Amino acid sequence: MTDPVGGQAPVSTRVMNLATFLAQAARRDPDGVALVMGDRQWTWAEFDARTDALAVALVQDYGLNKGDRVMCQSLNCPAMMQAMFAVWRAGGVWVPCNFRQTPAEVVYQTKAAGARIMLCHHSFPDHAAACVAECPDLAHVLSFGESAFAPSVEAATAARMGRRAPAAVVDRDDPCWFFFTSGTTGKPKASVLMHGQMAFVVTNHLADLMPGLTGADASLVVAPLSHGAGVHQLTQVARGVKTILMPSERFDVAKAWDLVREWRVSTMFTVPTILKLMTEDPSMATADTSSLRYVIYAGAPMYREDQKHALNRLGPVLVQYFGLGEVTGNITVLPTHLHDPEDRENARTGTCGFPRTGIEIQIQDNDGNEVAPLETGEICVIGPAVFAGYYQNPKANAESFRNGWFRTGDLGHVDDAGFLYITGRQSDMFISGGSNIYPREIEEKILTHPAITEVAVVGMPDSIWGEVGWAVCVARPGAPVTEADLAAYLDGRLSRYKMPKRFLFWDALPKSAYGKITKKLIREELDRLDTVGAP
Structure with a gap:
């Protein structure tokens, strides 16, 4: 030092x-x-x-x-x-x-x-x-x-x-919060957050996500305070913003829009699945959203079709950030002015934004070397928002840090201007016939079909190709769609080697306690149903 x-x-x-x-x-x-x-x-x-x-x-x-x-x-x-x-x-x-x-x-x-x-x-x-x-x-x-x-x-x-x-x-380095990971790939780990780190996070949230907050603002809480929503509300307290809590455990979309109108709510923190639910609910038709300034979504990438729908319903109020609990949400930001449902010149379609103030991102290969723009690698980060490490877990700490960089476990690339594009989790990627397959690209294509509202693509064992993609889909109510329909729809829109071998239709996709689609649970359900390897 x-x-x-x-x-x-x-x-x-x-x-x-x-x-x-x-x-x-x-x-x-x-x-x-x-x-x-x-x-x-x-x-x-x-x-x-x-x-x-x-x-x-x-x-x-x-x-x-x-x-x-x-x-x-x-x-x-x-x-x-x-x-x-x-x-x-x-x-x-x-x-x-x-x-x-x-x-x-x-x-x-x-x-x-x-x-x-x-x-x-x-x-x-x-x-x-x-x-x-x-x-x-x-x-x-x-x-x-x-x-x-x-x-x-x-x-x-x-x-x-x-x-x-x-x-x-x-x-500065005294711990203040043990922020448990979601545990989607193993036992949850306690990320140690510190007083000095969190003071930076609050300042950064106010600068990059919600500039200009005052005591005249109001914030509606629609997610558990135990994780990202708690950090968001800490930021609101720092500026004297009133906090509005939902009155019951059950999330009632119509009631949420009523509270937005009653309290002139200007900020919300949510995840893509909840934002999708809110903007597709029938109560949206009569909602008064004129007070909204910042509707922040994070926790998972938002599919482009869902993003466009939300923008058309709410207007230019969406703010996206990418971040993990270990970096307390502070990796990238896509502010309101870079969201555009029409993909005009100033928009950055598909990106999750540019590095947050005081944060540096590097895309690295398996040996820790920086790769060129547009080349896929692991997203790594340094900056004052990075946590101290996992509590009493030296093995996880050794695996998660390399040459001072925190390894997010997410795959992606940056363009020439430094905007970040997330390809998916390392654990989601699969190899089919020797080619790396990134499910997110396939999922984005499937979601452009008007009958599909949710999808998850996972790699499954195959005797010929090693692994192939299976697409588990949720269709809109009353929308007739078949496996053959989706295969025909994707023909010409997707390279043949990326085409899912199977399309399955479920009533709903399993989600974590924070509303994220959980592919680990999908694989477990496929195993339980004894469908892995079926023709």
């Missing part, structure tokens, strides 16, 4: 505790609306005071020490956001799980994180019981809402209301 000041260690590596964003928002606009869920509302002053009280309780009543991990298993709710900031204010590490996971999955993540405290929504008693029984490091459980299995966060907050909790002193 270089010596930046000559002959001594850095004078200071101290940074702002992330919970200070909330304190600053409350100081600027104490009476403004901060959080809304159904008929419940918190002002910024109330949000901050409740956070203070819970931070005091966590330290004084439950023994939270700096660096202790706090597991959270919860539906979206105001108390979950309160707890996130309280954990940071007390110096703890936030470890959220997706609420759709099984008790066994939450047990695994609680053990992997070494969590000492668990915050569990009252509707998940089985998850709390399993963690108490099987996690030796777990010392305390609190519930969001009244429950039979633990004292409530609300009671702990009420007992300490009026007590102030100064933000714990933190350094």
Whole structure:
């Protein structure tokens, strides 16, 4: 490591505790609306005071020490956001799980994180019981809402209301969040995010994704706060933007559009599958979307046909970013002005954008050498948004970093201007007759057929070619389409060696807890149905 000041260690590596964003928002606009869920509302002053009280309780009543991990298993709710900031204010590490996971999955993540405290929504008693029984490091459980299995966060907050909790002193590299990977190719890993890193991420989100946010803006949460939506809402708090939570667990598209109209919602974070659902729902016909400024989609590439449909329904408000949890979403951005449903000159059809501010991308071959523009390789990245590594996982860290570059595991290429095009995951690519096949290109072609609404192409064993593509499709309701129809449609649109050998039709494609189409689950289902290798 270089010596930046000559002959001594850095004078200071101290940074702002992330919970200070909330304190600053409350100081600027104490009476403004901060959080809304159904008929419940918190002002910024109330949000901050409740956070203070819970931070005091966590330290004084439950023994939270700096660096202790706090597991959270919860539906979206105001108390979950309160707890996130309280954990940071007390110096703890936030470890959220997706609420759709099984008790066994939450047990695994609680053990992997070494969590000492668990915050569990009252509707998940089985998850709390399993963690108490099987996690030796777990010392305390609190519930969001009244429950039979633990004292409530609300009671702990009420007992300490009026007590102030100064933000714990933190350094740039102190951990603040264990961001678990989705685990689509194995056990989830805990990515260690840091206070200094996350301060950069917030600044970068505001600069590259949502410039010009103010307290007059409002943000609707339509995804779990445990992952990308939580980072998005941290960014909203930094600018005093009110957060609107959906009033129930079930995602009601019509209700979402009602809230957009009622609260003049200007920003949303979502994933392509949810954005597709929202713009294709019948309630879209009467929705008032005039307040929208930034509809941000991430988590997976959005197919071009779906992107064009959303642009035609919403107008020029779409912002795409590409990023993994390990880089906290900060790899590329495709801003509103580069989205165009008509593919005019300024548009970059098929790209996921250019490098985010302060981020460098390099496309590398298997030996870590940079490849030429338009040549496919692994997408690698460096910059202040890159995480510290996986918690207590030296093998994964050795595999994920090379010469200082973080290896995303995604394949793609850049053009001469540096715009990035994602080809797919390394694990999705298959080899047929000696040729590399990238499913995304085939999926894009299939989705141009008017009868197809979703598709996933996977490589399957073949006695002649080694592997061949199978396309698992979802047809629009009432749209007649057959295997022969799709084969004929693709003839001349796709090279023969890329043509899927089979087209299957399912009612729906399996998706992860975050709404991503999960090819691992598709392969498992094909195996279960004993269709692999069928003629």
